[in-house]
Amino acid sequence: MVGKIVRNQKLNDKYYLLEIKCEEFVREAKVGQFIMINTRHQDYTNDPLLRRPLGVANIEGDKFSLVYMIVGKGTRLLSECQKDTEISFSAPLGSTFTLLRKKRTALLAGGIGIAPVYWLAKTLKEAGCVVDLYYGGRTMDDVVLLEELKETTDHLVVTTDDGSAGIKGLVTDPFGENVNSYDQIYACGPKGMLRAVSEIAMGADVPVEVSLDERMACGLGACLGCIIYVKEGDETLQKRCCVEGPVFDGSKVVWDTVCK
Amino acid sequence: MVGKIVRNQKLNDKYYLLEIKCEEFVREAKVGQFIMINTRHQDYTNDPLLRRPLGVANIEGDKFSLVYMIVGKGTRLLSECQKDTEISFSAPLGSTFTLLRKKRTALLAGGIGIAPVYWLAKTLKEAGCVVDLYYGGRTMDDVVLLEELKETTDHLVVTTDDGSAGIKGLVTDPFGENVNSYDQIYACGPKGMLRAVSEIAMGADVPVEVSLDERMACGLGACLGCIIYVKEGDETLQKRCCVEGPVFDGSKVVWDTVCK
């Protein structure tokens, strides 16, 4: 698919918000899904080579948004894209978050994990859920879009490792205290955090869905580069993060194979 | 060296004029020299890899100009560079045209060969020479900057292969008729044309300087990728187009090794 850049806004030195107009995409996308995006002039340069996976962070009218963090050459190139230029990307890919109506939900985001969680919060809120968001980052620069998030959540708890914004400490601490008050947990962020969240949720017997990151080449199930090991009964199955994921049941992921 | 783009102007679908501000460069550059220019974001992409050789087409105040033709990925990337961005390039490189005072000179340019000839015409004119420019292209799109050239030449003869601008035919035809009226010939363009010009000049015993193109990797004499064979007495010597050239005595070039 091809869309037109509506804005590519710097949120701070690390984070950008990219809004793209594309009706076709907006019609198809579901919350939790991601895209593979071209960060370069495709025809005449091959470095970076592969497209980059980014979660869909919001949809409004005929536009969708991505929130991305500058990591390497792909995201740096992306940050230089100008308004009004055309950009190409795949159709929406991967599995979706389970949507509930009128339930008490806790959402956890770590750093750039906010991207899919942002849209999820909005969607759950519209479906009448109670939406509590626990949002952690290393420093104040790693927690973005707080104004917008306040509007789509019932409680917004911010934590940072260094205390430069919100509560000092890990995002799992305040969440752990309240875990029993929720019907469903959703989380996206670093793998260590997702493991901790899943373990807390399992301890309290609350269902938990996590959105996982793996390096991806194809994004559509062909290369087998993005395997996640998942327990089903006695068996350990190989799942592709890009097709059966990125959203998995956190209680079934074989965390020892994911976190290294 | 690093300079700032003052303008990157599209002349037509094929040709661009790039003006760069850089005092240090302007101080050093001599007519006939060229630069190796970075066409890409150097730090985080390696395709295209090498810098591209471009002739210095003009100097004015603390700015210099390049005229380039879209050929492949390097020149295409260059054409997308925005005003005010910084661009890096080497110090002025290579040999220079011999400057004369108050002589009758003929300049020949074929297509993009106009780049160094543009500055040469201006310089010779300022030195009191009679400057006749024979400028040939395939079609009208291949003869650019005609207004500017009229000002810095005494006679401007334009030819195109298809007659879409100026006289229909080869640029060597009208020149050949007048060759005897000149003290010095200068030429830049396709190798076949340079050979023809050199042979006409030698026939009339008029000295001729040609500016030659070779693929270049280093541009400073290290890689030995740009060899031009030149006769000196009985010997055939190997010269580096980037150091001993790009300007050579057209009567000494071993044309059979250059035109293939």
Add this chain to the structure above:
Amino acid sequence: MSDILKTTFCGVKFKNPVITASGTFGYGLEYVKHIDISRLGGISVKGISLTEVPGNPMPRIMETTSGMLNAIGLQNVGVERFLKEKLPALRKHDTKIIVNFWGKTLEEYVKVAEILDDADVDMLEMNISCPNIKEGGIAFGTDPEMTYKVTNEVKKVLKNKPLMVKLSPNVTNIRVFAKACEDAGADAISAINTLLGMAINIHTRKPYISNVTGGLSGPAIKPVAVRMVHETFSSVKIPIMGIGGITNWQDVVEFALVGAGAVQVGTANFVDPQIPINIIDDLENHLKVNNIASFSELVGKADFSK
């Protein structure tokens, strides 16, 4: 669609010479949502073995400059499940099916080939060049005698299907291996598989690929692939399928000129699934505009005169 691209390659009639490469196109079905796979000349499916194989531990892939490393480790569902679960759906699409296969032992190679010989597929591609597994694969592809032997044994059991052998670039002289295949009765050669490479994360000091080394593919390796197809073409008479770094129609013409009778597109499918389709359209256009009657007119037509 005109006939200008129709290509017969060791007896198999492809609608065009653009085939998607093994391991980069899954079992074909993964791409159905993204492109019309019936436009393709053919599909070479992910390397199949006698029994299901889980592949290597993660991480398995990493991008490098204009290329990528992979050490998938030939994860596949095994020949039985492939024939039952994948092939029937794939067969609904009008394109040729090449089955890339491998074994851990000589016996396994022969057994898989025997099974596939009776299956509803168009061609077999024997992979003796995967750098990412310890047993089999590369061991057969870096020793000319082993190459001869496995080709010869497999050829003996094949009654119906043409056999193409896929060669490794990680050898001193690919001509020797091409010749061994031809002598052993191979119907065609495909070249190249990936170059053995490696990358280290300087922060963790660990290899980016859990298998330590992986196979390098993509535009970065194209000059090596073109050279090896050229060397192969000058040493055997059987047809060659050119592979390595192809991303556009110009690349396909380049491979054809040095002797590739057809080509495979690999890593480029990840860059954009549309690429093989674009190549087909652009190639057809190129032939028409230049009055070249068919793709085969380009094959081996590089000009090496001085």
Add this chain to the structure above:
Amino acid sequence: MSDILKTTFCGVKFKNPVITASGTFGYGLEYVKHIDISRLGGISVKGISLTEVPGNPMPRIMETTSGMLNAIGLQNVGVERFLKEKLPALRKHDTKIIVNFWGKTLEEYVKVAEILDDADVDMLEMNISCPNIKEGGIAFGTDPEMTYKVTNEVKKVLKNKPLMVKLSPNVTNIRVFAKACEDAGADAISAINTLLGMAINIHTRKPYISNVTGGLSGPAIKPVAVRMVHETFSSVKIPIMGIGGITNWQDVVEFALVGAGAVQVGTANFVDPQIPINIIDDLENHLKVNNIASFSELVGKADFSK
């Protein structure tokens, strides 16, 4: 400038481990106008032979995706003119001089080495891996017995200078060649030279390089180079100079981690002559910021635990 980058490599004391690679830095003097060459750890000069050599016909170079092909054909002024015309001027700069050399025959290798052994240079690098000449070079570098023999014969005549042997990546198993060098008494190994590649101009249908094939260098080949340095490091005890696609300090650290005791920067000198200088500055900064006492602490420290 602190001492943190000082590196002793087979007895030679380099001010830092960043050396410019043979063939990409001329005789050093070409770069004097562009950078301060005395900042460099060392310079490996263009491959020198017994007598002057004109090299291959043009064209000799072509850019490829993130790399380049070259078939210069070892054009050089010959050892006598090098010592008389180039070395004295080069010696005025405070940096180590490595002389890359080669011969068309075993006798020529020995003779050049003998002459250089008495010259005012710091180290010899024997090139048995140039893919661009018919005689000598690659013939010695793709046959382990020849590699042993030429190394052994050259070693016999050297009394003063350490001998480094430069290996070809165009072999099935580089370990065998590294071992042959070590057994024959080589003091160090440098790896890798260029990968054999090729490119065709689809419009003229002629090879872009008059020699048909050329050597592929640049960032495209880095994963292959890292893998080969790793393999070499795990098979010999003599030090290794890592080469192939280095463009920044991160690349240098990567090569060090897999076992390179020093490195050479090649094609990157063309990309921007400032690159080796930037690498030196950035490397020093990296060591300081991370409290790494010296470059040698990185060497061979890749972590291969699971």
